[in-house]
Amino acid sequence: MQLIQRTFLASIGLSLVCLAGCASKPPAAVPEQAIVGQVPADPPKNPIISAEALKADSKTIAVTDIYFKKEGKNLIFIEETRHKTNNNVISTITPKSIEVDADKADASALTGGPNSSAFPVKFTNLADPKATAPGTGPIITPVDPGSNSNSASNVETQSQKKSGYESKMEYGELRYLANPIRGLLIKSGYKVVQAKPSTVAPNQGDEYFDIVKRIKAGDFPDANYVLYGVLVEISVVDNIDDIPGTKSSSQQVVLDVTVDFNVVDTQSTQIIASFVASGEGKEVRIDGKDNAFKPSMAKLMKLAAVDLAEDVRKNLAAQNFITNNPGSAGYERNLKRRLDDDTSTLKVYK
Amino acid sequence: MKMHTKTIHISSVAIFAALLVACSGPQVRYGDAKAVETVNANYGSTDLQMIAEAMTRSLLQSKAISGSKDAPIVTLADVKNKTSEYIDTRVITDKIRTQLTKSGQVRFAVSVSEMQNQTDELKRQNQSGLYKSNTIAKTGNMQGAQYRIEGSIASIVKNTKDVKDVYYVFNLNLINNESGLLEWSDEKEIRKTATR
Numbered sequence: 001m002q003l004i005q006r007t008f009l010a011s012i013g014l015s016l017v018c019l020a021g022c023a024s025k026p027p028a029a030v031p032e033q034a035i036v037g038q039v040p041a042d043p044p045k046n047p048i049i050s051a052e053a054l055k056a057d058s059k060t061i062a063v064t065d066i067y068f069k070k071e072g073k074n075l076i077f078i079e080e081t082r083h084k085t086n087n088n089v090i091s092t093i094t095p096k097s098i099e100v101d102a103d104k105a106d107a108s109a110l111t112g113g114p115n116s117s118a119f120p121v122k123f124t125n126l127a128d129p130k131a132t133a134p135g136t137g138p139i140i141t142p143v144d145p146g147s148n149s150n151s152a153s154n155v156e157t158q159s160q161k162k163s164g165y166e167s168k169m170e171y172g173e174l175r176y177l178a179n180p181i182r183g184l185l186i187k188s189g190y191k192v193v194q195a196k197p198s199t200v201a202p203n204q205g206d207e208y209f210d211i212v213k214r215i216k217a218g219d220f221p222d223a224n225y226v227l228y229g230v231l232v233e234i235s236v237v238d239n240i241d242d243i244p245g246t247k248s249s250s251q252q253v254v255l256d257v258t259v260d261f262n263v264v265d266t267q268s269t270q271i272i273a274s275f276v277a278s279g280e281g282k283e284v285r286i287d288g289k290d291n292a293f294k295p296s297m298a299k300l301m302k303l304a305a306v307d308l309a310e311d312v313r314k315n316l317a318a319q320n321f322i323t324n325n326p327g328s329a330g331y332e333r334n335l336k337r338r339l340d341d342d343t344s345t346l347k348v349y350k
Numbered sequence: 351m352k353m354h355t356k357t358i359h360i361s362s363v364a365i366f367a368a369l370l371v372a373c374s375g376p377q378v379r380y381g382d383a384k385a386v387e388t389v390n391a392n393y394g395s396t397d398l399q400m401i402a403e404a405m406t407r408s409l410l411q412s413k414a415i416s417g418s419k420d421a422p423i424v425t426l427a428d429v430k431n432k433t434s435e436y437i438d439t440r441v442i443t444d445k446i447r448t449q450l451t452k453s454g455q456v457r458f459a460v461s462v463s464e465m466q467n468q469t470d471e472l473k474r475q476n477q478s479g480l481y482k483s484n485t486i487a488k489t490g491n492m493q494g495a496q497y498r499i500e501g502s503i504a505s506i507v508k509n510t511k512d513v514k515d516v517y518y519v520f521n522l523n524l525i526n527n528e529s530g531l532l533e534w535s536d537e538k539e540i541r542k543t544a545t546r
Contacts, residue, residue, distance in 0.1 A: 245462035248469045284489045286473040 023051050055192070062195040062223035063174035063182045067209055068231040068260055073165045084156040131239035171200050171208040174231060176301060177257065177279075180309035181227065188313075188322040212269050223266055229259040232276065236300075240289050251288030255281040256298040257308055263321055279308025391516045391544035393437050393505075400443040401503075401520045404538045406453075411445070412534035414497065414524055415455055423493055424450075424524070426461040427500035433518070437503060442520070446499070459495040468492070497524050497533065514544040 083090040196219040263273040281303030283295040389391045429439035450456045501522035524534040
């Protein structure tokens, strides 16, 4: 019994020694891992960055192409001939339509417009009930009974002509303006995902701009945000001015594009940022008028797209959607996060 | 007879020597460019130097220049000559510009009178098609001046039979091109009296 007690005490003592030994054992050495080519994250200095936290942290965004809505007008000329025989009416309609620019149609439609010689008819809007009211609308020309109608057989022929214009709206997306914006968002640390292209339905209305409908339809899979823009105006201005103090003049061809932007959270459909941005592509030619200089529109469009992206960056930064400028500490930090998160990024360990 | 001949020889040598001296022309000396010039009461080099020095000193002390973080960009506009004399006012502004540029506190953009050379050079580089595109000084990147310097010089002249009194006043202004505000203005007065 005493032996058992001693053995028990000895085993307890041994266990305690073992426990103490284990407790003081240093932890297993962890192999040093360092990612080559990446800078340690800077501590947040900008209060916006720390407050907004890591809004950009591995968030994804889809950027739509720039929507546009263009008004077009069709000039319509309808000639209708009706033959009435007792109770039977036979009608023959010959419609003709010419598609023209809306401004040209307006200019021609009104009396004395600059295009009135090209479109010498006074047009009325057929959709407007006032314009087609009795006395202002169709011209009904009763045909001479002697030549075109046979009174003996009780046949009456009427000919009427209608002319006017019908408005139509064209909806679509500009494919070439959004890529610099996608580029700046990638630089700012966002992951940019591809959006499904939008399709224009027949008789499309302004619901084409309903981004929430597209979000719910799953056009932006995996995107936390959607940046979408609607074209406000695009214009080209060509001016020639004298340069003071010289015998020279300068020809300036400027392509201006203005777009209305919104950033929508795909989960809450809340508008996170909203602004109007513009871009300018400019070509200046000294004494350009002397040699009939014609600028490269492709170059102007590229310049305008890049300038538009820069304005978008400024507006997004002003509304704290992007937290930094390219090259800043915050930019480096976001880039590092993106590299860390992205499993496809090549990492080299030493 | 012998005596007479000797006299003729001596006279000839003397005349020849006198002619040599006469043909040698005026003597040329270099003087001190900054020495005070008092040839007459007309506008002269000392006036130019006094005006330029006073204006530069005053302009560099102005709030617009000394209080600016970066050296502001300035251009030279006209200095109107309202005197009855011919004065090349461009020399005055050029001298002021040189001294201001040396101070490092101001940068100058090309003035209107220098624009022809500037546009010719830009046209040559951009429109001749002869230059590598990445080395071209591109059109549309000239820097606009924040300020312009302009002013005037006027005089009052009074003559009597023996005295000529000339009073010059040189006025210089620094104008903010964007706001149109007069940021600095100073004048230098000079009085000169010539007596017979």
